Amino acid sequence: MNHVQERFGPDTNKEILLLCIGITSCLGRFIFGSVADFVKGANKVFLQVISFLIIGVMSMMIPLCHIFGALIAVCLLMGLFDGCFICIMAPIAFELVGAKDVSQAIGFLLGLMSVPMVAGPPIAGFLRDKLGSYDMAFYLAGIPPIIGGILLCLIPWVEARNKRKQKKEGLSKEQDISQKMIEHEKAQENAKNKIGDSVL
Structure with missing residues (x-):
C-alpha cells in the first residue's frame, strides 16, 4: 500500500489491489483444484513449479x-497462481510423504512459510529507509519463489530414480528367492535319490 501511495499518489484507490488478489486467489483455487483432480496426467508438482x-x-x-492498470494486471495474475499454490500444497505433500506423515509435512511447510512472512515486512521497511523506495524489497521477494520452483523441479526426477532403484531391488530379491527355491528343490531331489540308492 505504501509503495502504491508513493508511486501513484495518495488519492489512488490502492485497496482495489488487495481485492484483485483475493478474488483471483479464490478463482485460482477452483480452477487449479479442478485441473489437479479431474484432468488425467496433470502433474501437481509441475503446476506448483x-x-x-x-x-x-x-x-x-x-x-x-508505472501505470496503475499494469499493477492491477500483475496482482490479478499473482492472485490466480497464489490460489494454485494454496490448493495444491496438501495433495503434493500427500503424494510425496504418504498419508502417515502428511500432517507433519504440511506443518513443517507452514512453519517455514511463517518465517519470511514475519521477517519480510521489517526487512522491506529497513530497505525502504536505506534506499528510499520499496523496489529492492520487491526484487528480493521474488527470488525465493523462483529458487523454490527450480528446486521443486528436481522432485519428479528424484522420485523416478527412487522408483527405479526400488524396482531393481525388488527384482534382485525375486531372483534370490527363485534361486533359493531352485536350490531347495535340487537338495530335495538329491535327498530322494540318496534314499532310493540306500533302499536298493
Missing part, C-alpha cells in the same frame, strides 16, 4: 509497473 515461478516473477514486476 509454475505457480512459484509466476509468483516470483510478478513480485519482481511490481516496481516496473
Whole structure:
C-alpha cells in the first residue's frame, strides 16, 4: 500500500489491489483444484513449479509497473497462481510423504512459510529507509519463489530414480528367492535319490 501511495499518489484507490488478489486467489483455487483432480496426467508438482515461478516473477514486476492498470494486471495474475499454490500444497505433500506423515509435512511447510512472512515486512521497511523506495524489497521477494520452483523441479526426477532403484531391488530379491527355491528343490531331489540308492 505504501509503495502504491508513493508511486501513484495518495488519492489512488490502492485497496482495489488487495481485492484483485483475493478474488483471483479464490478463482485460482477452483480452477487449479479442478485441473489437479479431474484432468488425467496433470502433474501437481509441475503446476506448483509454475505457480512459484509466476509468483516470483510478478513480485519482481511490481516496481516496473508505472501505470496503475499494469499493477492491477500483475496482482490479478499473482492472485490466480497464489490460489494454485494454496490448493495444491496438501495433495503434493500427500503424494510425496504418504498419508502417515502428511500432517507433519504440511506443518513443517507452514512453519517455514511463517518465517519470511514475519521477517519480510521489517526487512522491506529497513530497505525502504536505506534506499528510499520499496523496489529492492520487491526484487528480493521474488527470488525465493523462483529458487523454490527450480528446486521443486528436481522432485519428479528424484522420485523416478527412487522408483527405479526400488524396482531393481525388488527384482534382485525375486531372483534370490527363485534361486533359493531352485536350490531347495535340487537338495530335495538329491535327498530322494540318496534314499532310493540306500533302499536298493
